[in-house]
Amino acid sequence: MLTIAAIALAGCATTASDQEIASKATAILKQSFKPAGQAGLDRLEQDDAQRICSAAAGKPVSREAAAEIEKANLATIRYPADGKLVGDWRNGEKLAQEGRGKQFSDDPRGPVGGNCYACHELTKSELAFGTIGPSLYQYGKARGQSADVQRYTFGKIYNSEAFAACSNMPRFGYKGILSEQQIKDLTALLLDPASPVNQ
Amino acid sequence: MDGGRRAILRSAGQATLVALAAAAGLIKPEDARAEGWNKSAFDARSLGEALKGLAAGEPAQSKDIAFVQTPEIAENGAVVPIGVASALAKTEAIAILIEKNPNTLAAVFDIAPGTEAAVFTRVKMAQTSNVYALVKADGRYYIASKEIKVTLGGCGG
Amino acid sequence: MRRSSPEGRRLAARARAGLRALFAALAVAAAPLAAAQGSVSEEIAKYRAALQDGNPAELWEARGEGLWRERRGPKQATLERCDLGKGPGVVKGVYAELPRYFADTDRVMDLETRLVWCMVQLQGYSEADAKRNPFGSGNDKKSDIEALVAYITSESRGVKMNVPLTHPKEAEAYGVGEKLFFFRGGTHDFACATCHGEDGKRIRLQELPNLVTKEGAQRAYTTWPAYRVSQGELRSFEWRLYDCFRQQRFPELVFGSDAAIALTMFLARNSNGAVFDAPAIKR
């Protein structure tokens, strides 16, 4: 097992000069940013997932690395103590529309949104949706509302990399972007039969 | 289309006369200054008020007014290109009105004889709205409209 | 329209127009636009086309040209001896070959950084003063750098991008830029590549160029700087990077920093062969 991993690593080992460039890039990065508003230089400190996904440079990471990332991130998900995973879809819709939050230009007191429409189609009434992520229109209608679907949906919003290593989607719960209640409300936007997502 | 419109118009005939009388009292004396600015029209907060301010009364719907180089969707409400062309003889003025803006009237252009009755400019739109092109031709007023949708572009931040 | 025709004539006209009640006019007007509604992207394309004719960037270009020729700074000198890579005073076509290595500073520099250097060397400004206001904001805070950038880039319109990668420091900057392009960080795990690493993607309604491909880099890089209608400002490429990082939830990219130059080098070099066509006008 260890041997296989070692071979896999060797297979995508970087050349010496590439490593030089990489360390140069890290040094340059640190000198090229300054703290502003709520965004300190700590935001340039990468965790394992960020580091491994960056090094892949847009290509898929190895199966082993992906499994490691997913396992580590799955362990971070905190499900609500009250066991209720589905909140208010109306507030979820507002959060899906809200693009502000965590930028150095944003008020640290909020609002902070999920900005879901930036990347996903969600409802038929909002034409201005992005396509970086898949369409989520009729997400709940297609999947139902079983306990498993609720857990997956809440968990995916909480930490997307638990299910897809190097996902483009932010880890809203794990990184403290959205509160537990806000994630419940987004879960409701996706799953509630009354939500415009499921019309 | 024509027959239908006439029917509607006939039924509204009585209301028209009342409105005419009211409008007659609103005609403003010629401003003595070379550069006048029609404050009451620009302050108007509805289409009806703006038309009153312009002393336009009840303009007739006209197919001889066209929106040209005017998209149906604006990528940003801060800059919405609007072109208005009038095929009405003796067009003297063209005005652009935006129904759902805080102030309805956006611009008025006086067209000198010899100048083509077509103007192109850019306006701000607070939200998706009907945009009206009002034309004064040979002393009479005509109107046409077009809905322009304002979308949210960019990253949302 | 304010100048009303004689009252009598008006009333006569009104009587003739008696059939044309406002209500009816509005009823017709308010009817939904039935057919002829193009798709969203077609209509957005029309919107953009309508903006092409009459780009307020020209106001910045004119101001920038004035600043280039004006005696300014402690030394009361013009920038007309500034060497942007093709010799002192040459403006034509220089932007198509930037960033590049400059022997006099032993550094790879982009246009903005080089302009700052010229303002310091030729006009006697302190570096801090020259960099003080890199991005304009309204009438009270006009950026001289952005105006100069508008003028100088306009002098490369129609010129093929031809960014060199011959000096080792140019190659290094390109390599570093590529690494930075894929660097994920911040609260949201975003990298440049998150939005600009795949073909045919949109954020909201905005198409995202895939900057990893030659075509994507060419289309994007050759249309900056641009007048942003959403801001009513001309924006330079350094601003583009600065604001991308803001939206990536990173801290603030330092103007003229090595990261800014390296990323510019990566993207500019990838656009080689395409015809430069800016300052443009964008949402």
Place this chain on the structure above:
Amino acid sequence: MKIRASLAGDSTEVKVLMSHEMETGQRKDANGQTIPAWFIQNVSVTWNGKTVLSAQWGPAVSKNPFLSFKFKGGTKGDKIVIHWVDNRGDRRTDEAIIA
């Protein structure tokens, strides 16, 4: 101002960009204070001294306004003068030659 006046058949096409904030009076600054309205109210375009177009604008005209139209006549070398005055009483006049 950036003025372009060019002959197109027997007409002259005038295109102009004006540098102006066109502040609506509806926006607030960072401190929550309303930014006062500041916008061009009157524009006039003359060709050899004769007014060919005049306009009244409200604050809904976009920042850095654009205006384009055509008039009959005009020959190369004729002078086009554009003048604006805003609600603060600031004025600006610029000229261009028909090309």
